[in-house]
Amino acid sequence: MRSSRSPVSRALGPAVLAALLLTPTAAAPASAAPGDGDSPSLPGMSATLAEGRPCTAKSAKKSALTPWAQGFLGVGRAWELSRGAGVKVAVVGTGADTSRVPALEDRVTGGRDVVAGGTVRDDCVGYGTFLAGLVVGRPQEGVAAAGVAPEARVVAVRATDKGGTTTPGALADGIRVATASGARIIHVALAVPSAPRKLKDAVAAAQKAGALVVAPASAREWEGGSGSSRAENGPAYPAALPGVLAVSSVGPDGAPPAGDTEQGRRTRPRLSAPGVAVTGPGPGGDGQFTGSGDAVAGAFVAGTAALVLSYHPGLSAEQVAHRLEATAYGAVGGAPDPGVGLGVVDPVRALSAVLPEEHASPPSASDARAASAARAVPPLAPPTARDHALAVVVGGAVAVTLLVAFLAFVLPRGRRRGWRAGPAGGPATSAD
Numbered sequence: 001m002r003s004s005r006s007p008v009s010r011a012l013g014p015a016v017l018a019a020l021l022l023t024p025t026a027a028a029p030a031s032a033a034p035g036d037g038d039s040p041s042l043p044g045m046s047a048t049l050a051e052g053r054p055c056t057a058k059s060a061k062k063s064a065l066t067p068w069a070q071g072f073l074g075v076g077r078a079w080e081l082s083r084g085a086g087v088k089v090a091v092v093g094t095g096a097d098t099s100r101v102p103a104l105e106d107r108v109t110g111g112r113d114v115v116a117g118g119t120v121r122d123d124c125v126g127y128g129t130f131l132a133g134l135v136v137g138r139p140q141e142g143v144a145a146a147g148v149a150p151e152a153r154v155v156a157v158r159a160t161d162k163g164g165t166t167t168p169g170a171l172a173d174g175i176r177v178a179t180a181s182g183a184r185i186i187h188v189a190l191a192v193p194s195a196p197r198k199l200k201d202a203v204a205a206a207q208k209a210g211a212l213v214v215a216p217a218s219a220r221e222w223e224g225g226s227g228s229s230r231a232e233n234g235p236a237y238p239a240a241l242p243g244v245l246a247v248s249s250v251g252p253d254g255a256p257p258a259g260d261t262e263q264g265r266r267t268r269p270r271l272s273a274p275g276v277a278v279t280g281p282g283p284g285g286d287g288q289f290t291g292s293g294d295a296v297a298g299a300f301v302a303g304t305a306a307l308v309l310s311y312h313p314g315l316s317a318e319q320v321a322h323r324l325e326a327t328a329y330g331a332v333g334g335a336p337d338p339g340v341g342l343g344v345v346d347p348v349r350a351l352s353a354v355l356p357e358e359h360a361s362p363p364s365a366s367d368a369r370a371a372s373a374a375r376a377v378p379p380l381a382p383p384t385a386r387d388h389a390l391a392v393v394v395g396g397a398v399a400v401t402l403l404v405a406f407l408a409f410v411l412p413r414g415r416r417r418g419w420r421a422g423p424a425g426g427p428a429t430s431a432d
Contacts, residue, residue, distance in 0.1 A: 044289065049124065049162075056284075059284075059285070059287025060287055067144070067279040070144070072274055073300065078347035083152075085151040088153050089187060089306050090187065094189075095113065095128045096128045096129045097121075097122055097129045101281050102286045104133060104154075107136040107152075110155075114174050120156050123158075124162045133281035134296065135148060135187070135302055135303040136153065143288075148304055149307050155181045157177050157178050166190050171190055171202075175213070178206070184309055187299060187301075190216075191295075193234065193265055195237040213238065215236075216295040218264060218266040218294045219236040220264045220266075236265040247273060247301045248269035250274060252276070255339070268336065271301055272345070273344060275292055275293055304324060307351060322355075327353045328349075
């Protein structure tokens with residue numbers, strides 16, 4: 001029996017098969033799938049230790065994968081312009097393991113321990129070590145993870161007890177020590193429920209000295225006990241103080257964690273950054289951990305600020321904050337979103353954008369050179385897994401459409417000619 005299908009329908013058979021073979025998958029990479037971490041096998045890093053628990057043990061595991069946050073932020077492209085050289089960042093938190101972590105070697109020094117006294121040399125909790133690594137961690141052989149600003153320097157100030165608990169007074173002391181160290185960026189990696197005069201004065205003194213103060217927008221990492229985050233609503237400090245750059249966390253899909261903005265002590269963020277299941281170093285050796293929270297997101301913002309200050313050394317703290325906000329992905333000049341603020345920090349655009357308001361007077365020769373270099377690296381496309389997947393699907397769809405059209409036209413004509421070449425100069429003609 002002869003087939004009743006038209007030449008076009010017969011052509012679509014092999015065309016569809018070819019389309020199925022050639023169409024790329026639309027699924028996002030596993031490391032960028034919403035809610036997924038870089039390696040579920042890595043131990044988790046907590047901001048505090050439960051009472052009676054021993055210090056965080058070193059991790060025996062590492063991952064060779066590039067952490068999702070690095071790809072999400074385009075850190076590798078930002079390094080073409082700046083790696084943070086010449087900039088000091090203070091991390092006020094649980095201290096840092098300054099001698100046993102290869103990623104922190106020659107990058108992190110111990111500041112004062114304002115609670116127990118002396119100089120910081122270790123980190124029982126490990127959270128400060130983790131955050132310092134996200135800011136300035138050195139690339140290690142066989143490990144793709146590195147800090148945002150690997151040529152910057154961190155001074156680790158401890159403002160907690162051994163288990164990671166702090167007070168507004170201890171936090172104020174830690175900020176003053178960080179200011180005295182000469183740090184241009186102070187990442188206050190802790191949050192407290194109130195801001196007495198001592199804390200307000202310490203933040204104001206840091207700002208007067210020219211430091212950019214970055215702080216987590218929420219206090220959920222430090223709200224221990226069942227239901228405490230639901231019971232205590234209100235602002236988190238120092239994030240709620242004037243001029244402080246409050247930062248919230250987003251996951252691989254570019255959105256805040258589910259329920260993150262509903263209850264608990266929280267200040268409306270000005271910026272956001274990766275802060276869900278992020279990979280970084282920990283105390284005791286070269287093993288890795290995964291950590292989450294707004295303080296983790298703050299470390300990425302502090303590292304980006306270090307890149308900007310290294311590339312644009314003449315900027316003030318206020319100008320750095322403005323540049324980070326104006327170039328954030330999603331910043332459109334409207335009201336900040338309650339979950340992500342003005343948008344997700346974008347290191348490439350923060351470095352390469354030319355902001356007219358920064359050049360009210362004629363630019364210097366160094367500024368002109370910086371602008372010229374910046375144009376060599378165009379800004380990233382939207383840093384989300386969904387946009388990447390969409391681009392892949394659209395490109396595949398265009399290719400498949402062209403293929404189907406080509407085969408639908410060529411195959412019927414070929415069959416009519418018996419796959420013989422047509423005469424030169426015109427189409428094939430029927431035989432008598």
